Amino acid sequence: MSALSTSLPGGTWALGDLTVTRFGYGAMQLAGPGVMGPPADHDGARAVLREVVDLGITHIDTSDAYGPRVTNRLIAETLRPYPEPLHIVTKVGATRDRQGGWPTARQPDDLRRAVHENLRTLGLDALDLVNLRLGDATGPQPGSLAEPFETLAELQQQGLIRHLGVSNATGDQVAEARAIAPIVCVQNMYNLAHRHDDALIDMLAREGVAYVPFFPLGGFSPLQSSALTGVATRLGAAPMSVALAWLLRRSPNILLIPGTSSAAHLRENAAGAGLPLGDEDLAELDRIGR
Numbered sequence: 001m002s003a004l005s006t007s008l009p010g011g012t013w014a015l016g017d018l019t020v021t022r023f024g025y026g027a028m029q030l031a032g033p034g035v036m037g038p039p040a041d042h043d044g045a046r047a048v049l050r051e052v053v054d055l056g057i058t059h060i061d062t063s064d065a066y067g068p069r070v071t072n073r074l075i076a077e078t079l080r081p082y083p084e085p086l087h088i089v090t091k092v093g094a095t096r097d098r099q100g101g102w103p104t105a106r107q108p109d110d111l112r113r114a115v116h117e118n119l120r121t122l123g124l125d126a127l128d129l130v131n132l133r134l135g136d137a138t139g140p141q142p143g144s145l146a147e148p149f150e151t152l153a154e155l156q157q158q159g160l161i162r163h164l165g166v167s168n169a170t171g172d173q174v175a176e177a178r179a180i181a182p183i184v185c186v187q188n189m190y191n192l193a194h195r196h197d198d199a200l201i202d203m204l205a206r207e208g209v210a211y212v213p214f215f216p217l218g219g220f221s222p223l224q225s226s227a228l229t230g231v232a233t234r235l236g237a238a239p240m241s242v243a244l245a246w247l248l249r250r251s252p253n254i255l256l257i258p259g260t261s262s263a264a265h266l267r268e269n270a271a272g273a274g275l276p277l278g279d280e281d282l283a284e285l286d287r288i289g290r
């Protein structure tokens with residue numbers, strides 16, 4: 001499938017013509033508390049990004065809403081000129097207010113502004129992959145995505161975006177997007193305890209479209225389950241490692257973007273995602289979210 005060889009667990013996946021390591025990195029945790037403002041430890045945040053590249057990770061997930069603009073600027077400041085295999089995925093469709101809320105911003109002008117803002121803050125001429133973020137903070141919401149998605153498809157035709165995806169989307173919205181323009185990924189909330197996208201993941205796998213779970217470790221509320229702790233204890237591993245290894249085993253089209261502000265956690269996660277899980281472990285873990 002790809003020319004990129006990696007020793008990272010899970011191997012690689014092709015997002016259209018972009019090959020990425022299935023073990024990626026989500027940059028949201030690099031902003032300040034509540035994903036607002038600069039990180040408390042600026043040098044520490046830059047060290048995490050350098051570690052991402054040193055580990056051979058070629059997929060970073062970000063958004064100019066993180067901070068806002070904080071994580072994009074950190075990425076550009078630390079990693080430009082970008083190494084050739086590295087691909088940066090961003091998302092548009094939400095902005096930030098003074099209270100730290102995430103109001104939607106999906107009018108055509110909002111989206112054009114956001115794409116140009118991402119280009120500027122990341123220091124790029126074209127964005128590798130842009131996800132249209134739908135729904136709201138409570139999750140996906142029904143409704144047509146035609147107008148905003150057609151706007152992104154126009155920006156793609158203008159050469160500002162290489163590939164498109166959708167995020168926080170319902171199954172109907174995924175189908176509607178695919179009727180407008182090809183998508184290479186869906187980024188929705190999914191982890192061991194939140195399995196509502198099981199059928200969508202299997203459908204996308206058959207179609208060769210990536211599924212990128214956000215909150216793979218539970219996000220702001222770390223995953224907690226006696227079954228998870230039980231399996232981790234039996235294997236002598238960290239529960240986070242088990243949760244990531246399970247996701248890689250769940251389906252070949254799943255790409256990981258676990259977030260962390262710690263280089264040590266990043267290394268632990270990159271190693272832990274390769275934990276071998278036996279049939280008994282998988283059966284026990286499978287029951288958590290059902």
Ligand SMILES: NC(=O)c1ccc[n+]([C@@H]2O[C@H](COP(=O)([O-])OP(=O)(O)OC[C@H]3O[C@@H](n4cnc5c(N)ncnc54)[C@H](OP(=O)(O)O)[C@@H]3O)[C@@H](O)[C@H]2O)c1
Nearest residue numbers: 026027028061167214215216217218219258259260261265
């Ligand atoms: N499309 C969307 O709407 C959307 C929404 C949310 C997030 N995202 C994306 O998804 C990515 C992942 O989500 P996320 O970062 O919110 O949540 P997550 O990956 O589920 O969990 C991150 C949390 O886990 C902790 N953690 C990570 N590794 C650990 C370890 N080995 N041991 C102990 N704790 C560990 C982190 O703390 P430390 O910093 O202390 O390691 C952080 O608090 C984000 O970075 C962002 O790029 C997208």
